[in-house]
Every structure is written in C-alpha cells, then in structure tokens.
Amino acid sequence: MEPRYRAPRGTFDFIYPESEKVEALLAAASEILATRGYRRISTPMLESTELFRRGIGEATDIVTKEMYTFEDQGGESLSLRPEATAPVIRAYLERSLFAQGLPQKLFYAGPMFRRERPQAGRFRQFHQLGAEVIGTRDTFIDAEIISISDVLFKRLGLEAYELVVNSVGCGECRPSYVRMLSGFLEGISQALCEECRRRSRENPMRVFDCKNERCREALEAAPAIGEQLCPECRVHFQEVVDHLETLGVAFRVDPKLVRGLDYYTNTAFEFKFEGLSAQNTVSAGGRYDGLAEQLGGPETPGVGFSLGIERLLLALEAQGLDPFTPPRLSVFVAGAPGVERSSVLDILVALREAGVSADADFMDRGLKSQMKQADRLGARLVLIVGKDELERGEITIRDLDRSSQVEVSLAGMVPAIREMLEAGSEDV
C-alpha cells in the first residue's frame, strides 16, 4: 500500500479542512490590510539567484545552504524564493512603483522555499503572508506594520503570545556596536559553548539566541545593541514604542533581540507563542532602510513583516480555535427506484440555478444509501424524487433535522425549500 509517489520531503498537501482554514486566514488578513491601504502584490516564485545573494546576505544560512538553486536550460542561475522582501523591493524598483506615489504599501501571500531539515513548524515549502511599506521612515508606519499581526491574532481569538521589539541600529551605530560586542566576547570566550565561539567569529549578535544556561549567564553583562544606539536611532526607536502604546499593542522591549537577515536596520520585532514547540515565532519583521540601495536602487527606506501561515495554523490548533466553518449543504437530491436519472439531474440543476446549494448521488446507490450519504454530508434537506409523486407532478422534501417530510408540487419546490431553510431547524 506504500504509495508510489509521495510529496517531497518537507512539503505537503493542504487538504481540507486546513486548506479552508488557510483561505479564511488570508481573507481575514486581506481585510485588515486593505482597510489600512495595502495593495496586493504577487511576485514570481523564481528569481535570479543573485537577487537573494545581494538582498539577504552572502553569509547567511539561507543563502549559503538553504536555497533551491539551479541553472536553467539557458544557463541562468535561478532560485526558488526563500523569502519575499527582496523580490518585493526588486519589483518596486523594476516597476518604478515610486512613481505611483509614496509610500507604497504592499502585501503578499504565497509559498517560500528553504532546504532545511523539517520539524514542527518548519517545512521546506512553507507559506508566508506579509506586507512591506516602502518609501518612508515615519515611525508610525513601523508601529502599524507591527500592529497588523496583533490585530489579526486578536481577531482570530488568539492568546498566549508575546511581542518583543528592539532596535538593531543603523549603518552608523551597528558596526561600532558589533566591534564592542566582539571585544566583550573575546574576553569571556572560555565561558562560552562551542557554538557560541563559532558565532562570536561569524555573526556575533547571534550569541544572544543561545539557549545554553552557562552562555546566558556569561552574556548577562554583554553590551546590548538596544543600549548602544546612536542618538538618531534612539529617537527613532522611542517613537516606535510610543506609537505602539498609542495603538494599544502590548509589547516587551528586549535590548538583545537580533535579526537573522542582513538587511534589517532599526526596528526589529517578533511575535512568539507559548506551547508551540521550538519554532514558536509566528510573525516577525523589521525595518530595512539599506535594502533598496543594496539592490542597486536609490536610497529607499522600508519596513515590513512576514507571518508563517503553518505556524499560525499550529497556534490556532493549540488554542482550540477554528477560523472556518464549512457552509452546510442545503439539499441532497435522492432518486427512488424506478426513477429516471435524468429527472434527478434536472431537479439538481434547477436547484443550483435557483441558488440553492445542492448535491446528489453519483455512485449509483440505493435510496437508503443515498439517505445515509445525505446525512453524512450534513445536508439539511433531502429531496426524494419518487416515481409515484413524480407521476402526480409532486416531490417529497424530507427535513433531516426535524425528521419530518412533506410533499409539494414541482412548481412550488424552490419556494418551499427556501421557506424551510429560512425557518431554520428547531432542536428536535
């Protein structure tokens, strides 16, 4: 019974009901974003490899070992997108969106690809929903971007999550901070784990992600980026914090919060959930004022977030929430013995044309089985197309909720059904 073909490792099919929950989540998010002036953008799943190398950073794990990269038949190096911010900025520059007026507020949703080892909340093809505001450094926008996830979570009824914010500085203050941190790390290197020593050399700020108890203690006294900002960045961050308070978003400042991708500047944030296993960051993002320039465009500020759909689904499930209830089938049309199949289909089509949700048997089942099927589908009514009634120009409508049935004329069928559906079903 081993299927001959299976979905590639780390990928999966979204089947119902998850597929429908995803639709519901996207609908809720789209509504929130649209009412804040965001417009939808859809970029290719494939981009030139160079875009990501430049945009995300040559030294990042994503670029060095997680991209699905290949050369196409024309010899061009392409990669499946591991994230969408660089592609969105590329599109902004390529399509001259700045000429449409600034700022540009864009949102996207779709699959991303990273060749990591799968685990809870982490897949090789996963789906992100995100937004970017390009063209302004206004601190209210930083707060707005952050608040969108919060609004969505609240609307979905989610609890037990925490928003952590920080500033990672700018091109001026970060380098000097990193030097200071490196110096500090050198001094305590013997107290650090193997991993942290490696980080100390390659990406010093990442030591703060270490979960090792000894390292954490040793790092207590380490200088934090949030405390070493230049005056300008300090003001910027303070304004963001103030706006968050105005927006009523609860948060905690963590001076040691850092970001994985190279392009971040100033504002950085993460939404973490309790009870979600190791991958508990559901939404994260920040400001990236240097990215557009990095990609060969003019100096252009930007800020955005991205949210992991699968992780959001896990959070909803962990909290017993369901964003989607499938609509109930109104009518199941069942044919009794001796009835022409065409009569059943004619009625089915007539109902659908009248706007009534309806389905019928396509497995050549007997009446009893059709009744069971109707029940299993959760249909409210069953239209029993019987030989005798049909000869009288009538049809039987059985109400599965009330366990009652009536006969009506074919001409009065649709109105009768409408009436019964509108009357609802009292508890029986």
Add this chain to the structure above:
RNA sequence: GUGGACGUAGCUCAGUUGGUCAGAGCGCCGGGUUGUGGCCCCGGAGGUCGGGGGUUCGAGUCCCCUCGUUCACCCCA
C-alpha cells in the same frame, strides 16, 4: 548538516521472552423485505507488517543497511 524516537489495514493503535500474529476500534461498502438518514445488529472489502539483506527449522517480533516520519540542535516564518 548533527543527535534522539518511531515506521502493522484509510485513521488511531494491540500484537506476550521470535513459532494460528496478521488483529481491534473508528471510517468505508452492503444488508436488517418490497422507496427513506442519524442509534442498534449482521456481513464485507482493505495490510508485500516502509523497503532490502542477514541470523534461525521458523521473524512485525533479533542484527545490519536503506527509505520515510517525527522531535531537538542549527537556523528561522
């Protein structure tokens, strides 16, 4: 990339110290008299016990390899 756990019917799982061990529940299909659901009863379909090799008279049950799943590290949404 590293480490641990696990892989028996569609699903959730039982399967003793290797010898009726190929099972249960749920689901699915059919039936319980002639045209009717949900409960109940009866019956049925469905499994190379992930795959390969080995040990043995004999292996889901032991060993090796392999594939897959899963959890953690790494990293990140």
